[in-house]
Amino acid sequence: MQLHDTLATPKLFIGLDIHKNSWTVSIQTDLFFHKTFSIPSVCEDLYRYVENTFPNYEVALVYEAGCCGFSAARYFLNLGWTVLVVNPADVKTSDKQRYQKTDALDSKHLSNQLKLGILKGIYIPTEAHEQFTTLARHRAQVTKRLRQSKSHIKSMLLLHGIKIPAAFDNPNWTKDFIIWLEGVEFSTSCGKMALEGKIRMYKFIKSEYLEIANQMRKYCRENNKKDYNLLRSIPGIGGFLASVILAECGDLRRFNKESQFSSFIGLVPGIYNSGDSEKCLGITPRSRSQLRSYLVEAAWIAIRKDAEMQEYYRKHQGKNVKNIIVKVAHKMARRILSVIKTETPYQINKNLIIEKI
DSSP states (O other): OHHHHHHHSOEEEEEEEEOSSEEEEEEEESSOEEEEEEEESOHHHHHHHHHHHSTTOEEEEEEEOSTTTTHHHHHHHHTTOEEEEEOGGGSOOOGGGGTOOOHHHHHHHHHHHHHHTOOOOOOOOOHHHHHHHHHHHHHHHHHHHHHHHHHHHHHHHHHTTOOOOTTTOSSOOOHHHHHHHHTOOOSSHHHHHHHHHHHHHHHHHHHHHHHHHHHHHHHHHHHOHHHHHHHHTSTTOOHHHHHHHHHHHSOGGGOOSHHHHHHHHTOSEEEEEETTEEEEEEEOSOSOHHHHHHHHHHHHHHHHHOHHHHHHHHHTBTBOHHHHHHHHHHHHHHHHHHHHHHTOOOOOOHHHHHHHO
């Protein structure tokens, strides 16, 4: 009886090619292809069309991840539809499609692959998680602008032959260095005004840089305190990195295996194997690049603080340093998932420390 009900339920497969102002929609049922058409980028319009044309159908929808985010996916999920958001690189294409590419063909191709069941969707975050991720990435953009601001000031001083004192000539800008900068004199008021403007810009960006980090830590303490404290128990992971991990990954419990989590971050090698030949292509380009970068930086701190990490690093000495530190970062990723899944804070192996002493 259950099999009969399943077969009797008509199914609808919708492929979307999403753009800012319009969507190209391809619709087919389990029996026939319906049509391809364009509509404004309004979720309610597509819902009304489907309800009026295909009432009582079981609906599945797919579109490629892009600049329009996941708001449409969440809307249709709330309607009870099956929704996939796919990485564009994971959509199989033929050689012919390299030379014939239109929005209509793309949406129809997505609809066909959805019907065949060969697409694998990516994680669809909640609205709160997506907005937290946006804040974390805004912080990364501000960090880049802070570096640019420093570079602009140093370049201006170099251009005008002004040498920075040796005590201040390093990446860490202290309050004393800012006071020195504000006291630099030029032969005309134009040079002074230009430097003062750059210093004002630097101070504004620096205040934004610090404020966002504080707000991210505060958000985690208020909304995800348990996981936040678990992550901070790992040597090398402070409050800010813990908040970035939660912003980029969401609920880490959704990862079933350590290999899935490492692959999500991008701490796995690319491999090419054909016949008897095999070669490593280096670290995979598919990654959460900002999070991966932070974890590699944290790995250096972990080596200094954790005797077990030091021993692991020494075991691989003699190899390429970049490869070793990625291995350490990969080990940290395993620790991250472990403390979250077991809900147990990380404990440094004190016996190993005593042995080393």
